[in-house]
């Protein structure tokens with residue numbers, strides 16, 4: 076199912092929390108929502124789910140408007156927002172029965188339980204669950220009614236590496252069936268393995284919506300170069316905004332090398348060391364979110 080958010084504004088107690096937020100996820104896409112603490116991710120997700128009112132803008136699921144008063148379009152939407160609200164004295168199974176619609180599919184549910192390796196503890200009351208077990212049950216509850224759009228706020232919170240992989244594999248498997256996901260996470264290295272579309276939010280503003288591939292492509296690979304006449308090099312390079320000068324080295328995008336090296340040589344400056352700067356997804360995102 077398609078999710079379309081247009082010019083969404085949300086104020087809480089007079090403070091602008093979401094400022095003109097727009098983005099679209101097409102059916103079968105996994106969107107990663109990334110931003111610092113307090114950026115507005117949960118507020119955005121709650122708005123999409125009609126859990127809180129909005130001041131302006133529209134939210135559409137499969138072309139149908141969603142609001143606090145109008146939730147028909149959310150019929151095929153599953154979600155896990157913040158921590159799963161569980162009843163401590165009910166078992167995992169009892170939760171599943173409570174959340175399942177009349178037409179839920181038993182075979183599908185068994186598959187989900189197996190994918191998350193939850194069989195062993197579903198008979199226990201949730202007060203005995205670890206954080207990771209609660210999280211997995213929350214994810215299962217979000218998926219139990221075979222939603223076509225799933226909104227997950229920090230789904231891998233509290234999961235160990237094995238649990239994280241189980242959740243990732245399950246999400247990727249469901250995506251192949253055309254299910255759309257919007258997932259927020261601070262674990263950027265994990266998000267990178269799942270998403271097609273990256274939505275970066277800072278102080279309630281969408282900084283960027285891009286495909287993951289394009290984001291990675293545009294992130295420039297940089298080299299850390301030291302030279303023998305550093306002060307002279309610094310003076311020469313001064314005005315070139317592409318090159319960052321640290322205390323002892325020049326941080327040079329690969330594309331700049333072709334012009335830089337002859338310039339240095341012409342002034343009698345010699346390169347001493349060249350190292351590749353750590354330049355990964357996480358690093359690039361952190362730069363953007365600064």
Ligand SMILES: Nc1ncnc2c1ncn2[C@@H]1O[C@H](COP(=O)(O)OP(=O)(O)OP(=O)(O)O)[C@@H](O)[C@H]1O
Nearest residue numbers: 087088092110111112113114115116117118119261
């Ligand atoms: N009910 C509320 N009352 C007052 N302020 C609120 C309320 N809900 C959210 N906020 C404020 O809105 C801003 C965005 O909060 P939100 O929970 O959406 O951020 P987030 O990106 O999900 O952060 P985190 O990564 O920490 O979960 C924060 O400044 C928060 O204090």
